[in-house]
Amino acid sequence: MTDLYETIRLHGFGDVAREHRRSRPHLLAVVDGAVRLDFTAFDRRTTQLANALADRGVARGGRVLWLGQNSFRILETLIACAKLGAVFCPANWRSSADEVTTLLRDFDPAVVIWQDAEVGETLRKAREASGGDRLWLQHDAEGQGSYEGLLAAGSETDPDTRINAELPLLAVFTAAFEGKPNAALLSHSTLMYQNLIVGRGQAIDEDSVHLNSGPLFHLGTLMGALATFHLGGANVFAARVDAVGLLELIQAEKATHAFIPAPTIEQIREVNKEGLYDVSSLWSSPAAPEWKYPMCMPADAPMLRKLGGYGQSEVMGLISFAYLGGTAAGRVSPMAQVTLLDDEGREVGPGETGEFAVRGPLVMNRYLGADRENQRRGRFGWHLTNDLGKRAEDGSLIFVGPKTAIIKSADENIYPADVEGCIRQHPAVADVCVIGVPDPTWKQNVKAVIVLKPGQSASEADIIEHCRAKIASYKKPKLVTFVDALPKFAGTPFTDRKAVDAAHGGGGYPSFG
Amino acid sequence: MTDLYETIRLHGFGDVAREHRRSRPHLLAVVDGAVRLDFTAFDRRTTQLANALADRGVARGGRVLWLGQNSFRILETLIACAKLGAVFCPANWRSSADEVTTLLRDFDPAVVIWQDAEVGETLRKAREASGGDRLWLQHDAEGQGSYEGLLAAGSETDPDTRINAELPLLAVFTAAFEGKPNAALLSHSTLMYQNLIVGRGQAIDEDSVHLNSGPLFHLGTLMGALATFHLGGANVFAARVDAVGLLELIQAEKATHAFIPAPTIEQIREVNKEGLYDVSSLWSSPAAPEWKYPMCMPADAPMLRKLGGYGQSEVMGLISFAYLGGTAAGRVSPMAQVTLLDDEGREVGPGETGEFAVRGPLVMNRYLGADRENQRRGRFGWHLTNDLGKRAEDGSLIFVGPKTAIIKSADENIYPADVEGCIRQHPAVADVCVIGVPDPTWKQNVKAVIVLKPGQSASEADIIEHCRAKIASYKKPKLVTFVDALPKFAGTPFTDRKAVDAAHGGGGYPSFG
Known part of the structure; x- marks a missing residue:
């Protein structure tokens, strides 16, 4: 009896496609160039693909890798994998041949869906170098050996396999602060809970049109794409990000949501300054605040x-999420617990800085093939984020900085974010990144890399004196250097600390744990 | 390694209280008369109660029954049970002594939390009649044998027991259309998914103040209360529903949400026609559409x-939910699948009427102690709702009527809702309920019980002729009777068909399955 209802209660992410076919048969699911599929066609194609992959041996736990630009086939393959209980990874197609080779060996997929245009040469090199017995399917081709060829061979009959939502579905490679990237395995339930939470935050519903203009190998774009699919909206795919192309898509599809890197937004403003394209579906006006963010x-x-x-x-x-209330980084998600731990796994005192530690169904299942890292990151019964933070008096989270970027000087822990916060208060400073540089006596010295405001000036001594007056003396920079700009992660305001380290002699950080 | 992260991913409904204590330490959780608890105090009290109940033997799967009016202790006990993995049932305190006796025998709780005021005599009778070895805790008293006495004895140290969200947490007795009520067991995950979906629909956030003025033994009020708690808002409890008392609470607590039966809303309008009370937090104006619904x-x-x-x-x-799009009864929830089945479990054709069948994590775990019913209702791998419906062309659901109320006449199935829809089109008709009355020749005859609009008239022959012209002849009523009003379920526009049957000779309905 209980077993009967346990089965009835199952709901994998593939079931969302099944229900859309019943509930929204004629609504648009995906748009990509000339391809326009409603939810009926989309569900049928994902069933065909799932059946075809199953015929080629992909079963529960099987792994499928995507190596190509944005395409509606990313969403199709994800849903096909969901129906099979398999794991899908949309990987970074911008990687070098060596990086892809490592990725292929690490993720060890049974199936690779790849793209010839732009990245074919790199991928062929990596394919040869990595070896392995895999099915390679080209998605930008027809016929034998192509994605479309395989899909067309799949049966349209849905076996309706029941999938436990705790199974992993999505693999996302994350850039660890040290060492090589690991693939975080995220379950069906993780995706679905997040879709509801992000969907509310981004006001996504079945009338939404989500323009996938950011890379789908990052959660920034993927979160919006998945929530839009889950809530019955349409996903529009752009293989490349150029101002005119995006303007045409925004106008033609009446996009309501998008992930657009800040420089591209600026280009769009420039190209469209005469208002040739109607972008009112996405931005209420060129002066509106919603223009400001990716x-x-x-x-x-x-x-x-x-x-x-x-x-x-x-x-x-x-x-x-700030939208859930409070200040700074906002309140913890309704489906999570967050605490702040010290290095021994004890909760830190009120207002103190500790490591963010998370529990609940939004946490990954584990890193793939990294059992030592799983053991380390989960050792206190919480997922350790490697990020430092604290609580505001009202309970909101405050992000302090990555834990592995702690600077160690004369056995004192120095958090770059602390020092940066101080330096930012200097009236001449526009931007700053604080790094540690190796020192034989003190382990590390604090070095500030600073961008001054236009027309302003400040000396090394000015900055050091400014800090001495405001923060503990051991935290003040010993070295200051001035630059025109700091390297940022594409489309974000976040400084790429590794790049700053590389350019300015950073290193010698204390290792974690 | 996997086990480590499996534990990290656990998130019972009690964890929501734990995180609120961290994330919203000073926000108001509950208000009830003179009692005002912030989330810090609320979490501490639920831990004390959980520990005290555990000391008295309540463990995973243990059952706790609430027999009293609305109180903040309902939410406290629910969360205490959540922390233990126990099952909580807020039962209908309006029941007779016989009904409570049956309830006690059926639910067989280890602990009963009861109220002396208003219902003490009934409950004492039922306690004696039902027997059983239970802990009875009076909630409207202090000291020995009271809820507060037990709670005060509980340790404030949270054992932080990890609870799988698939465990049942809430038991709700549902009035089956035939036979005795069964307790549907609803899991932590069912509650939490629904909180996110209802929370978005009702625009509930941490600024919300939910006035629990409807009965908490019904999901109508409970859904809003649980979503408000989950999303960090405040729950205000009213033990009884009277216009002045509610007006005072709405004004004092600035209630933003409430469940108020329609007749009480009318009383409130009347009492407050001079605008003595400020109700602007709940209703934008007395003429606004949000005044119309419970x-x-x-x-x-x-x-x-x-x-x-x-x-x-x-x-x-x-x-x-209509808010998710479409027409009529709207689109299926993002966390469910719905199909339409015939009596053999086959999907019916497009546009045809069938039984609503549901899958996914919003479905109950099972009926408590009713294995034959579980087997019957889950026999096709879907939960059979006993309700008939169909799909609009756009995929929306259309509710047709309860399956067990099919009228069978000369082997034709007649859905009362069909005939009622026709009769409602008659210009003189204000309300109607169509029932079946036993007939030796035809099995049943169709009988229409009609309320006419004030000042309008229509004869039995008028109504029958009206139907003959519009629907299949076998569906037209053979008997018509006129009444002043139809019995409704309290606080809803829904007719109590059983009461109409009882008053007008209804019966002989075909049994299901």
């Missing part, structure tokens, strides 16, 4: 009205 | 802007 959404979306949060790939992108 | 919510809440849906207690209240 995550574009309706002006009344809670996440736009109150932007901010904290997260990482291991917790499906975001685990706290 | 579920009161902000004027811009999606569920108010598009009201409607289909559900039952076995699927946590609602499984489709």
